[in-house]
Amino acid sequence: MILKIKNLGSINQAEIDLSKDLILLCGEQDYWQTYLTHTIYHLFSFDTSFFLELTKFAQWEDLQELVQELQENNRLEINLLEKVDNYFLPYKHQILSTTTTYLREKIREIFTGFKESFINTEIVIDADNEFIKRQIILSNYETHFGNMQKGYFMTASKPSLSPMLSFEVTPQHQFTTERLQSAISMNIFISLVHSLLGLQTQIFQAKQKFSLGSEQEVQDLAQQTSPFVYLADKLDTISHDFPSLSFYLRHLAQPKDCLIIREPEKGLSIDNQIFIGNFIGNLVNQGFKVVISTNSVPLVEEIRRMIDFEQNPILSSANSISLFFSRKIEWGRFSDN
Template identity: 25%
Template sequence: MNFKVKNLGLLNQAEIEIGDLTILCGENNSGKTYAVYAFYGFWRLFNENITELILRHKDSFIQKEKNIFAIEEAKFIQIHANLKNEMNKLYKNKLAKVLGGNADIYKDAKFELSFEILNYEKIFKQKNFFFNVYKKDENIIFEFFDRDDLSSQNIHLFLVYLIIRRLFYRHQINIISVERTGIAMFYSELNISRNNILAGLTQNNQGNIIDNINNYIQKVSRYPLPITDNMSLINDISIVTNQKSFIVESKNNEILDLLWQIVGGKYIINDYGLQFATDTKQKILQKHKTINIQQTSSSVKSLFLLDLYIRFQAQKGDILIIDEPELNLHPKNQILLARLLVMLVNIGIKVFISTHSDYILREFSSCICLKNVSDENLKNLKEYNKQMQLDANKVRAYQTIKIRDEITTESVKITQEDGIFMDTFNDIIREQNRNQDKIYEQILKSQS
């Protein structure tokens, strides 16, 4: 799976292949966040775009009997072949919704995602609880099972929706935006605001309520979709925390213990809002200090959405995007966080980050090199475990560069022996060392 962008904010062009771990580095104002958000938006709006495609193609499916529909095989193959292009075209018109701002800003922008579509022949081998699929004469036949909860008016559209959905392997996608610190801090205020909005809407007469909802949506649409999604997640936190991630269900204590080590306590949602108990792992005891999230450190606020994802949301096959995972973290915790992200990759979660952190990048390299250590010798490295060994083939790394006043991306060399070769940090470190040497030289001259 890879995506290409052109004229997306400050990013003139880029092509990025998504690995199990994807890293995007570069200077400030080089378009990294635009690229990350655009990729997120495609999967986030998947259902919305699929619905539009259904409306385009529904008339190609002809009802033969009560529960049997047919389509010419040639038409079905053509629909299947064009799906990626159609999805990309539909999504281009949604970039303003994803990135925020006026649509005119993105009139020259291009986004194209190449992704996996179910092989045409495999459609006949897929197990499905709703319909059987088989070939007959020159048609594809869909024999729909009886469903009491579907009326005759919507059964047609529902079937077409299922058919087109079955053609895709869809990733569940989650994002932790760089604005997460403020979103966590204003948890209570967000809930108050939501309740006030709902109260205001319900006080209107029935004839105006739809207009009021539309007006409200237009007001908040200036914010990028990842930010509004993070805000919605906070608003739905009582529902989210009633679930369990597959990490918790499988009792992966190595990941949970490392998460606790980074966070340094336990987040609590109660009648007082969002609180944090320092040094708490499970039960809150009298010795543990509990404080409101507004009074916590910036690192505690920054880590809240990651903690929420790992404990309550994570499922195998997810894509987790984090914009600047190092935000507000001490270098020690940046290193631990890099190990945690590697562990997530190794249990089946794709991770995509944009970062400025040399600590995180170097630790990824260490985890790649760690793969060369035998199980026996790994025991001598107390800081690491087998879940932190990273296969270089799973990693894709990119840095933004400026060529003749245009910003683009280039892939970065990665080897199993030496890890990741990222010049964007190494050049700065070497320059800093040279400057330090020059300063010491002038100190010595000044003292002579």
């Protein structure tokens, strides 16, 4: 899926392929990175449930019969390709058009002090019909018959990278105050826009604050174990600058999570910027989808090194990488891979 943007902050025009495994937003430090990161975030978190009535997706006449058949026989046959042709593709233009309108309004809502700056902002989404069909079929199978996936929006500030659960920590990294930092989490993808990327996440309302209430609740979360404990162990072995990222990987992370990280290098030494670049590459190799905005030359160079390494890329599973530069960058060549 291609996201096209015009007149967003200092960006005159941009095209970004959001279907890639790893998306790097690089360039001179400016508000454009904040604007663009939030645009991508809200595209992923767009609640399109109201499209269900438009597309009649939720009104399939045989839906109840299919559910009953599944319950009685533990077996079900559905021609999803036929459903896509009949109910989704005829409304493709309306759905994508409404989505871009939503994105423009959401950006103006978040950056209320700069509303006038977004009057001329244009956003366009391109998606191939065959790609849409494949993703809708896969997404609907996972949504109705598989496990829900989660996604997290991270902002970086020393001493920790903060996923959706943000922890204020003492110098000893003891959890003292817990709260949800981001008012909006990634959504469970229930309609076309979500299906384009095959991501699924949970819905929270904008500008609504959530409190975990007590340290006991954090301890309860800590009783959970994710499949990626070994990544948390690796992170803790090398650096203790990322306690909440470690907590997320140890207790909350699930396969296919999407991490959107703004400035992961913030407040870090050069060595740790290189380390976090390498670690992000390993996250992608393990099946995470990662979107990063960064001004760090060492971080980007480390990712480039992982791609070019002796003709045998360390960043092996990231066979699709999207790199966007704003203005002129002086740190050298980035692999065409």
